[in-house]
Structures are given as C-alpha cells and as structure tokens.
Amino acid sequence: MDNLTASEAAGYGVGALLFLATIAAPKIDAFISASQRRSLGMCRQCGDLKVIACSRCRGVGLVKGGPFSMASDLYQTFREGGPKLGTTPCNVCNAKGRLRCPNCSQQQT
Numbered sequence: 058m059d060n061l062t063a064s065e066a067a068g069y070g071v072g073a074l075l076f077l078a079t080i081a082a083p084k085i086d087a088f089i090s091a092s093q094r095r096s097l098g099m100c101r102q103c104g105d106l107k108v109i110a111c112s113r114c115r116g117v118g119l120v121k122g123g124p125f126s127m128a129s130d131l132y133q134t135f136r137e138g139g140p141k142l143g144t145t146p147c148n149v150c151n152a153k154g155r156l157r158c159p160n161c162s163q164q165q166t
C-alpha cells in the first residue's frame with residue numbers, strides 16, 4: 058500500500074510539473090519571439106506583419122461618433138447597414154481597423 062501511495066504521489070508530482078510547463082510555455086514562447094524579433098531585425102512596430110492596428114479606432118474599424126467626426130456622411134450611409142448606434146466607420150483606416158505599417162512601407166519600393 059505504501060508503494061501505491063508513493064507512485065500516486067509521484068504521478069501527482071509529474072502532473073503538476075506538466076501543468077506548470079503548460080502554463081509557462083506561452084510566456085516563454087512570447088519572450089523568445091520578442092527577443093528573436095530584435096535579433097533578426099524584424100519590424101518593431103508590426104513584427105513583419107506589414108500592418109499595424111489603427112490607433113484611432115484601436116483595430117475595431119469603428120469610432121464613437123461625435124461633433125468632430127469627419128465621417129458623418131459615411132455614418133448616414135452605413136447606418137442602415139447596422140453598425141452599433143453612436144459609432145461611425147473609422148475614416149483613418151477606412152473601417153478596416155488596420156493600417157499599413159509605416160516602417161515597412163518605407164522599405165518597400
């Protein structure tokens with residue numbers, strides 16, 4: 058009975074280690090990819106994805122409508138399409154939520 062208990066305890070120990078490894082893996086992965094990015098000279102802004110999230114709408118493609126909105130006409134057009142009330146398509150990224158990475162577009166000819 059003692060042996061059984063011991064192996065059970067060992068099993069729990071291995072399980073806990075695996076569990077910890079599973080939790081830690083994504084963090085380690087992110088850390089490695091971040092440092093790889095630097096060492097490989099990849100774009101710091103987009104990581105060579107060539108696109109960055111729009112800073113105005115934060116990648117959503119819609120911004121809250123307001124008195125300073127430049128897209129009130131678009132809002133009228135899109136209104137029937139059914140975006141959330143009180144929002145208007147982002148006119149910086151054309152409601153795509155993404156922009157071409159300025160860093161990368163400079164490198165391309």
Ligand SMILES: [Zn+2]
Pocket residue numbers: 111112113114115116117118119147148149150151152153154155
């Ligand atoms: Zn935008």
Ligand SMILES: [Zn+2]
Pocket residue numbers: 100101102103104105106107108158159160161
């Ligand atoms: Zn870039």
